[in-house]
Amino acid sequence: MITYQxxxxxxxxxxxxxxxxxxxxxxxxxxxxxxxxxIGLASDDRASSGTSLFTLEAHINYLHEVKRGAEVEVHTQVxxxxxxxxxLYHSLHHAGGGEAMAASEQMLLHVDLAGPKSAPFGADxxxxxxxxxxxxxxxxxxxxxxxxxxxxxS
Amino acid sequence: MITYQxxxxxxxxxxxxxxxxxxxxxxxxxxxxxxxxxIGLASDDRASSGTSLFTLEAHINYLHEVKRGAEVEVHTQVxxxxxxxxxLYHSLHHAGGGEAMAASEQMLLHVDLAGPKSAPFGADxxxxxxxxxxxxxxxxxxxxxxxxxxxxxS
Numbered sequence: 001m002i003t004y005q006x007x008x009x010x011x012x013x014x015x016x017x018x019x020x021x022x023x024x025x026x027x028x029x030x031x032x033x034x035x036x037x038x039i040g041l042a043s044d045d046r047a048s049s050g051t052s053l054f055t056l057e058a059h060i061n062y063l064h065e066v067k068r069g070a071e072v073e074v075h076t077q078v079x080x081x082x083x084x085x086x087x088l089y090h091s092l093h094h095a096g097g098g099e100a101m102a103a104s105e106q107m108l109l110h111v112d113l114a115g116p117k118s119a120p121f122g123a124d125x126x127x128x129x130x131x132x133x134x135x136x137x138x139x140x141x142x143x144x145x146x147x148x149x150x151x152x153x154s
Numbered sequence: 155m156i157t158y159q160x161x162x163x164x165x166x167x168x169x170x171x172x173x174x175x176x177x178x179x180x181x182x183x184x185x186x187x188x189x190x191x192x193i194g195l196a197s198d199d200r201a202s203s204g205t206s207l208f209t210l211e212a213h214i215n216y217l218h219e220v221k222r223g224a225e226v227e228v229h230t231q232v233x234x235x236x237x238x239x240x241x242l243y244h245s246l247h248h249a250g251g252g253e254a255m256a257a258s259e260q261m262l263l264h265v266d267l268a269g270p271k272s273a274p275f276g277a278d279x280x281x282x283x284x285x286x287x288x289x290x291x292x293x294x295x296x297x298x299x300x301x302x303x304x305x306x307x308s
Contacts, residue, residue, distance in 0.1 A: 025179045026174075029176040059212070059213045060212045062208070062212075105303050107303050149212075
């Protein structure tokens with residue numbers, strides 16, 4: 001399920017013309033915004049519903065360099081959810097697909113902005129999230145899930 | 155060991171005045187640059203030595219909201235290294251210290267930009283990295299190391 005497409009902007013690259021590590025996460029962050037749109041938590045809805053998704057935790061794997069000007073797209077999968085959390089997996093590809101250049105799994109919490117405090121998803125968001133998950137069968141199985149960071153054991 | 159201080163800039167916050175998830179990682183990325191300076195891999199040196207650090211993997215935990223205009227500082231610890239990789243732990247605090255608002259562990263690879271291909275650290279960088287590690291005893295023990303992302307088991 002493609003959620004976001006963008007060219008790699010000049011302000012996202014380092015002196016060497018390569019995408020800086022933090023800006024991979026910015027692209028994934030915009031993809032999460034697009035996922036929110038799909039489940040009825042778009043910025044318009046946030047203003048009216050008073051809820052949003054907060055990132056609790058994110059893990060990123062950098063697999064290949066991405067250069068200035070490249071057109072890229074993010075594929076997003078729902079790995080799981082409960083009544084107030086959703087576990088997403090994003091992968092970054094050249095536009096049109098092919099090998100993943102980066103991947104990020106993320107745990108997000110549905111929050112009532114009036115607290116702020118955690119809040120259960122509405123029935124409509126849950127139904128849309130489940131519909132989104134049912135359409136992701138075409139995507140490759142996630143390569144980078146459940147990882148722990150550590151030096152290789154020699 | 156404080157490596158980086160900055161105010162939270164307007165372009166880093168969302169519609170709600172809170173630091174966007176990706177920009178926590180940008181602040182940590184600048185702290186990694188500052189660490190590189192400390193071990194003799196500053197941008198000037200990169201031009202002459204032809205080597206740099208590439209991020210292989212990063213994990214971030216979001217612990218507290220950070221607001222526009224806040225002055226923040228990053229504390230950086232070397233968790234471990236081998237001849238070509240270094241495992242860093244960054245934590246984000248209000249200027250002057252206090253509770254961590256976010257933390258990130260990262261695995262970085264020393265790369266010869268002419269390949270690009272992985273390359274052993276020089277003797278001077280290794281010596282400086284060890285000196286850096288010896289000065290970090292004053293910092294709190296890392297709270298967020300070795301984590302796996304997953305929904306709570308009910």
